[in-house]
Amino acid sequence: MSELHKFIFEGLPVRGMLVRLTDAWQDILARRAANSETGAYPAPVRQLLGEMAAAGVLMQGNIKFNGALVLQIFGDGPVKLGVVEVQPDLSLRATCTQVGEVADDATLSQMVNVNNEGRCAITLDPQDRLPGQQPYQGVVPLFGDRGEKLENISEVLEHYMLQSEQLDTVLVLAADDKVAAGLLIQRLPIEGEGNLAGQTDSLMRESVLGQSEDFSRISILTKSLKREELLGLDAETILHRLYWEEPLARFEPFIGETGPRFACRCNRERVGNMIRSLGTEEVEGIIAEQGQVEVGCDFCGAQYRFDPVDAAGLFTGLPADAPGGSVH
Numbered sequence: 001m002s003e004l005h006k007f008i009f010e011g012l013p014v015r016g017m018l019v020r021l022t023d024a025w026q027d028i029l030a031r032r033a034a035n036s037e038t039g040a041y042p043a044p045v046r047q048l049l050g051e052m053a054a055a056g057v058l059m060q061g062n063i064k065f066n067g068a069l070v071l072q073i074f075g076d077g078p079v080k081l082g083v084v085e086v087q088p089d090l091s092l093r094a095t096c097t098q099v100g101e102v103a104d105d106a107t108l109s110q111m112v113n114v115n116n117e118g119r120c121a122i123t124l125d126p127q128d129r130l131p132g133q134q135p136y137q138g139v140v141p142l143f144g145d146r147g148e149k150l151e152n153i154s155e156v157l158e159h160y161m162l163q164s165e166q167l168d169t170v171l172v173l174a175a176d177d178k179v180a181a182g183l184l185i186q187r188l189p190i191e192g193e194g195n196l197a198g199q200t201d202s203l204m205r206e207s208v209l210g211q212s213e214d215f216s217r218i219s220i221l222t223k224s225l226k227r228e229e230l231l232g233l234d235a236e237t238i239l240h241r242l243y244w245e246e247p248l249a250r251f252e253p254f255i256g257e258t259g260p261r262f263a264c265r266c267n268r269e270r271v272g273n274m275i276r277s278l279g280t281e282e283v284e285g286i287i288a289e290q291g292q293v294e295v296g297c298d299f300c301g302a303q304y305r306f307d308p309v310d311a312a313g314l315f316t317g318l319p320a321d322a323p324g325g326s327v328h
């Protein structure tokens with residue numbers, strides 16, 4: 001079962017989280033493989049989306065926010081879009097849109113940053129959004145501080161967290177065809193640290209520097225985790241192997257019903273609204289050509305069909321959510 005573990009280092013300004021998506025991730029992959037139009041993801045795309053899925057759960061688990069966390073990558077190469085959406089209850093869905101060939105050994109930049117225009121967006125969409133209220137969105141380019149193209153989504157997100165939250169973060173991510181996993185370590189802000197430059201109390205300064213050393217040491221331990229270990233070992237073994245000399249305190253894990261799991265939020269009413277937004281003319285054109293309007297959900301593979309009567313109903317104010325329209 002998929003699981004999320006939270007922990008702190010007692011007495012040190014460092015917290016962490018470990019996620020392992022197994023059944024949830026296999027569910028997402030199986031739905032894609034069952035889609036006769038797209039087929040399964042090529043290995044590099046699978047790795048990218050799996051790492052995004054693990055990161056999305058870690059980022060949702062890291063904030064106190066009642067709404068969806070949406071992690072998106074907008075690519076300018078063969079991968080146009082990657083989306084991971086994680087709800088506050090840790091249910092998630094993910095999909096990738098690929099338009100060109102992706103080589104077996106394709107790097108991140110070869111997939112999404114060919115012309116230096118790829119970018120990554122993190123959106124927090126409140127559950128009870130007021131009319132006219134915009135969701136919060138942060139966008140980061142896929143470049144490092146020295147202008148180099150980043151080749152790991154973990155580095156992109158470390159940059160984001162430093163920029164947006166001013167929090168030092170270390171992120172290790174990995175994904176294959178069975179597991180999508182991630183480990184996050186974050187340095188907690190210390191009260192008054194912002195005034196360190198003007199701080200004359202040498203004891204205070206020393207204690208802050210000392211706490212920073214704790215983070216450095218735990219960062220080094222965290223970065224030593226190998227991809228195969230993150231994918232192949234269980235949570236207990238990973239945490240023990242890395243931090244056995246540290247004062248680790250763990251919280252009750254989120255697993256099973258409270259843990260990360262696949263869930264799609266598509267429904268006939270929303271699809272109907274989307275079709276309505278195309279306008280009467282466009283929809284009549286589709287019906288003249290194809291006899292019906294058929295829309296497939298990219299996340300779960302559900303097919304929604306609107307025959308001419310259903311489609312006309314969308315524009316006359318009749319309910320679009322009549323039963324029996326969804327074919328799985």
Ligand SMILES: [Zn+2]
Nearest residue numbers: 264266297300
């Ligand atoms: Zn769906």
